[in-house]
Structure formats: structure tokens, C-alpha cells
Amino acid sequence: MSDAFAYVQSQISNFSMEEKLLLLAYIANNVKETNIVDVKNKSFKRQAGIAKDPEFYMAPDFDEPLDDFAEYM
Secondary structure, three states, rough: OHHHHHHHHHHHHHHHHHHHHHHHOOOOOOHOHHHHOOOOOOEEEOOOHHHHOOOOOOOOOOOOOOOHHHHHO
């Protein structure tokens, strides 16, 4: 099991039953068959415009340079 999966699993275990049901409902309504990982190739099936979802959030300063990399710029 990957570290990311273990982390998510540990976070979900802290959810209340209502939060777990809401998460399950969200996943059931938003996961499309075309976005599921292809187990054979272990890659995502790409889909044009996937980030155009109105619920997709990107911070306004996304393209701003990071302070951590200032010495390399």
C-alpha cells in the first residue's frame, strides 16, 4: 500500500459516519468510468477539459515563483 493511500485511509478513519456517507456519495456522483485508473497499464485515461469543472479550484497565485526556489532563479 502506498504512503499516500495509507495517509488518506487514516484520515477517512477519523470521519464521522455522516462524513463517510457524504464522501461516498460525492465519489459515486463524480467519478466517471473514463477517469478510472487502467489497472493493466497503470495510467489514467486522459480526458480533454477535465480541469474545466466549476468545482476545480486553483489558487490565484499558482504561477507565482516560490520563495524556496529563489536562489535558483
